[in-house]
Amino acid sequence: MCRIENVKIVIATKFRAYIGFAKFIRLNIFARFHNRLVGILVAILFLCAIMIRKMKIVFIEPRPPDFHIFSRFILPRLGTLILGSILKQAGHEVEVLIETAKKLNYKKLLKADLIGISSITSTAKRSYVLGDELMRLGKTIVFGGPHPSFFPEEALSHGHFVLRGEAEQSILSFVHALEQRSGLEKIPGLSFRVGDRIFYNPSAEPCLNLDTLPFPDFSLMDTGADLALRGIKPVMTSRGCPYDCSFCSVTQLFGRKYRFRSPENVMEELISLNLKKGDTVFFYDDNFVANPENTKKLLRLMIENKITPSWTAQVRVDCTKDEELLELMRESNCFFVYLGLESVNPSTLRSYRKKLTVEQIEDGINKFHQYGIRTHGMFVLGADPDDVQTIRQTAKFAIKNKIDTVQFLILTPVPGTRFFKEMDEQGRLLTKDWSLYDGHHVVHRPAGMTPYQLQKETMKAMAKFYSNWELLRLVLRFDFITFLYRTYGNYLVSRWRRQRSSRKYYRMMKEVSAGTVARLGDNYRKTAEDIRRYFARLRKKSFIAEKR
Structure with missing residues (x-):
């Protein structure tokens, strides 16, 4: 339907352009030029110009x-x-x-x-x-x-x-x-x-x-x-998500009904990418295994066509119940999966409508590791049932279950979600400076702790997981690949802590938590000064040129 409509528009556009210029030629060109040959030549030039433009x-x-x-x-x-x-x-x-x-x-x-x-x-x-x-x-x-x-x-x-x-x-x-x-x-x-x-x-x-x-x-x-x-090649195979997590805007954008490309069509795109040795395919879907049969058919096609680059994708952790799927993932060269685990607090999982249990999360991580597939765990901290202990338990859980890499994100009321609407109506938003809505800054008042505690404990959890001690343990286990991944995480945590703006935000969260400041301004952070400087210089140059 999409392609047919677009073709119709292209044809209609060109047709109207030709008709429009034909009228122009009839009304203007021949009226001005009595010589028919000159009129025809000018008309041809006009038609060429519209076709080239x-x-x-x-x-x-x-x-x-x-x-x-x-x-x-x-x-x-x-x-x-x-x-x-x-x-x-x-x-x-x-x-x-x-x-x-x-x-x-x-x-x-x-x-x-x-x-x-x-x-x-x-x-x-x-x-x-x-x-x-x-x-x-x-x-x-x-x-x-x-x-x-x-x-x-x-x-x-x-x-x-x-x-x-x-x-x-x-x-x-x-x-x-x-x-x-x-x-x-x-x-x-x-x-x-x-x-x-x-x-x-x-x-x-x-x-x-x-x-x-x-x-x-x-x-x-x-x-x-x-x-x-x-060398990372992103490929999308589906849109939509039926799970409707309260903090996620995917369902508002793409709907609650899954739509899938056919495995043959995806395979055609993979072939067209002309993948080289060392290239990695990232399947861009919110849940690559949402339709297990569709996914399995695609993986079989990849294996049959011997197009099996290292690939990675976002999946639900409970997909590990399907042993055939796991076997095909391993055989087609899946090396890393991104898991939206969200929480180890059962009450929080229910509030997110995640439809997962902590036991399922543990079993899924273990199963992926059995098949030689590494895991990246994504946790969202700061829901109403969460407190300081929840964050600390989450870091311990990630280390205990040997998750390869993690993200501890601060729950963010993203526009378009139920959570944003709730926080806005309850007056719990601290700011509408959208540049802070990145999952690394507290922008709402959590129920079970202060904003400062949520900001501080989340960073402490990251520092604990990517600590020098944990790096040493990986070396002693001879797990050098995970060591390399975690070293990068260790570097980012250290960089974030040293950053002046991060320290400033910690101080601001202290003041908000103490009641000294009720909320942040909606223009707390400047993020486009380089753009303003460029156009200011451009205007200055234009002004000088005009004066000359």
């Missing part, structure tokens, strides 16, 4: 405000690359700038006709500054991504348009409407402002057949940016 479109994925455990492993979100691929196939000139992979190329932004900015909550402030500065130069700005989708009115203060949710079915019609200067009211999922009034078009229907989407074209990335990926 393409809209220059640049998508930007701004960098996050701080480093984190995956900072070394750069993974672009695939949305902008898929949209770019659709537009490229329609004849537009497209580039995708991933700021974590390479510094922004401002010259390319200044030459663009349309600039799309994809934003998550933690990058929203930086995205908005970029939008403000580019609008001042007369550029057309469209926002997309999770945060603008949930707060379109906020985003429209910094840009002209917001494409909410999945935009694959509306991106071509949107660009066509911009070219024709009409028809914006018909674009599904589009929000835009006219004067003081904001219009919200009905939401776009999700693409039900994911096989119709083009493969992400990584050649659209800025020159040299692909080197920053370090």
Whole structure:
């Protein structure tokens, strides 16, 4: 359905362009030139010009405000690359700038006709500054991504348009409407402002057949940016999630019903990647094994076609009940899995609606290790049933069960989730400085401890897991591979503790906990001063040039 609609739009666009110019030629060219031959020649030149002219479109994925455990492993979100691929196939000139992979190329932004900015909550402030500065130069700005989708009115203060949710079915019609200067009211999922009034078009229907989407074209990335990926090839095989955890926005974005690509279609993409020795495939799904039969069929195809690079994915820990699946994962060269374990507190697991028990978590980790698959455990700390002891027990649990690497994240009320709505209604949000909504800063008042305790104990848990003592124990066990992973974690913890902004935040949390400060301001941290400096210099140069 997605691809058919896009083809229709491309054909319609070209057809209308030809008809429009035919009218122009009839009304203007022949009226001015009595010589029929001259008129025909001019008409041909005009037609060539419209066929050659393409809209220059640049998508930007701004960098996050701080480093984190995956900072070394750069993974672009695939949305902008898929949209770019659709537009490229329609004849537009497209580039995708991933700021974590390479510094922004401002010259390319200044030459663009349309600039799309994809934003998550933690990058929203930086995205908005970029939008403000580019609008001042007369550029057309469209926002997309999770945060603008949930707060379109906020985003429209910094840009002209917001494409909410999945935009694959509306991106071509949107660009066509911009070219024709009409028809914006018909674009599904589009929000835009006219004067003081904001219009919200009905939401776009999700693409039900994911096989119709083009493969992400990584050649659209800025020159040299692909080197920053370090041989990691991201591949998406599904969208949606039925579990609806209270702190997760996936269901609001992609729905509670799973949608899957066919194993054959995924296999075709894997072949097209031309994988080299040392490349790693990361399956980008929120739960790669959501449909076990689908996953098993894909893994069999990989084995049969002898395309078995080292691969990794996010999975549920209880998938280990399926021995056949585990065997296929091992045989197809799965070497690491990312597990959303969330908590070792049974009450917290229930409040998250995780549908897991602590015993299932322990059994699952052990089973993965039996099959030679390493585990990365992701825990979310600070739910209402949690207290200081919960955090300390979580660190002990991770060490005892020999989880290879971990993330202890602070529960964050991300916009679009039930948890955000609850915290906002209860007046428990400490700030709406979106740059702090990164899982490493306390931004709400927890029920079972003070904000300072949650901030301090979470970092202590990370320091305990990645401590020098634990590194020594790994050496004594001759587990040198895990030692290397943990050494990187040890470095990040030390770096975070030394960082001046981290120490400042600790002090601020102390004041909030003591009642000296009621809440933080909504502009606590500056995250886009480099962008402001660049455009200030640009304006200064323009002013000097005009005076001359």
